[in-house]
Amino acid sequence: MTAMTPGSNLPLSAVRVAVDVTAPVRLDVSGLLLAADGKVRSDDDFVFYNQPAGPGVTHSAAAGGGDTITVDTAAVPEGIDKIVVTASLDTPGATFAGTEPTGTVRNADDGSVLASFTPPQLGTETALVVVEIYRRAGAWKVRAVGQGYANGLAGIATDFGVSVEEPAAPAATPQAPPAPPAAPPAAPAGQWGPPTGAPVPAAPPAPAAAAPPAAPAAPPAPGKINLDKGRVSLQKNQTVSLVKGGRPLLSSVRMGLGWEPAFRSKSIDLDASVIAYGPDRKKVDNCFFGKLTILNGAIQHSGDNLTGEGAGDDEAITVHLGGLPPQVTGLVFVVNSFSGQKFSDVAKAYCRLLDAQSGEELVRFDLTHSEPRTGVMMAKLIRQFSGEWEMTAMGEYVDSRTVRGMVKPAGQAL
The missing domain is CATH 2.60.60.30 (sav2460 like domains)
Structure with missing residues (x-):
């Protein structure tokens, strides 16, 4: 097994690989399939607990706790250049300070561990890209990323072309006052878009009323x-x-x-x-x-x-x-x-x-x-x-x- 550092990469020796993301606290783990422009093509390219299957990528609970994103590289569409595996904290307002999530890359068929990565120096981040599975010269590799976001999974979604809508207020509580404009979405991290839970593509643009709440700008993408x-x-x-x-x-x-x-x-x-x-x-x-x-x-x-x-x-x-x-x-x-x-x-x-x-x-x-x-x-x-x-x-x-x-x-x- 190889212990990876931020920015390092390894060739994948297995066609089907599983990325287990675990931590001492509950995480929401997702996978986004990105085209050459670094964006998702549609809501089908966002895989998480509410939408556990996409083209060549699936979400499941890890055997030892946490979540798993499994990538069948042979089934990933030709138009997809990489799959990023993300993690966000399930507790509202919590940060990764004092919490070290670990991404473990396994051969999905025999369970053998290929690599592991624990992002260092986490602080005020509430979500991060853990690793990415990507194509290079016809072969597949894994890269350790560890890019953090202070504005939660919504920041990652925005970066990769997904916009998040505010969930509608429950019908049984019409008297509840509206949330302040700068507050995060009321749904837990990973609960995206309309009640179906599906993400909404960035194009065409969402109406102003459905735009995500204001949040601090995400750090530069690790292009x-x-x-x-x-x-x-x-x-x-x-x-x-x-x-x-x-x-x-x-x-x-x-x-x-x-x-x-x-x-x-x-x-x-x-x-x-x-x-x-x-x-x-x-x-x-x-x-x-x-x-x-x-x-x-x-x-x-x-x-x-x-x-x-x-x-x-x-x-x-x-x-x-x-x-x-x-x-x-x-x-x-x-x-x-x-x-x-x-x-x-x-x-x-x-x-x-x-x-x-x-x-x-x-x-x-x-x-x-x-x-x-x-x-x-x-x-x-x-x-x-x-x-x-x-x-x-x-x-x-x-x-x-x-x-x-x-x-x-x-x-x-x-």
Whole structure:
């Protein structure tokens, strides 16, 4: 069995796979069949306890508690690119803070466990995408996702093209006052649409009276892109596959990190570092201004910049992807303020990935906000089962003036 980390993927060795989602509390689990545009085609593509069967996908109760989404990849229609497995809390107002749901992927025919995934660092989320079963080059794979939503299953539904209608008030209680406009639907999570429980397609648009209640905006969808169209600009939590022309990028890359002092602030000394992890999220080594070369030269640091002044990258870390030892499966790039100045005194902080040979910029991530803290996780590179690498923009702040204090939170973020 393989323990997966966010963003990692595995090829499926079985035609029929079951995804069990379990937790210490009651969950509502569903599966959505998505076309190439990332949306459901109709209400038939939404599978949950009130509609337990769809094209090639079924919902059932798991033997050990929880729910199971079973996918028969041979029966999934050609127009479907992926099936996302979601979970939401059954108790109104509850969040995933202190609750760790686990997705277990099994061979549906013999019960053998293929992989498991427990999303890390959950807090105010009330729903999340646990895993996705998807096609790639004619084969099926599973990817660990762990994308959380603060506005419940309705947020996931909206993201994937399903709109949720307010249930009508029961006829026996006409005197009940209407719910406040910002309140969530009165039905429990998973109770969708009109009394039949069926979801309503996003097109044509629902009338204003049937629109879902106002809710906080969902975080950016973890859209997957590659390098075929040139330089990629990432937003927080977005991922790019380091693949170009169908081939994974395994040459040398350079992560450049830069910053400028905020308006009227003094020069600020920040330190860029990278932490290498194994598949168990344990640190293998870290490279910083005090240790410029690690892993037999596979990772090299440019040296310390004391001010952040001047154009271009302030510090750079070169990674020879093809030269990394097999035990290194994840890299997290971090920046710390050793002098104790806060990132609220920093302007234009960014990281960018370049081809180390040509100097071509491949990926860029600009921080769009700052926090009065002393450390930030900028980006992570994760080696996939196929050998390719994926970069995810992070922009997560912590309180730490040195790379040593970043090891634990960065490992949890993988």
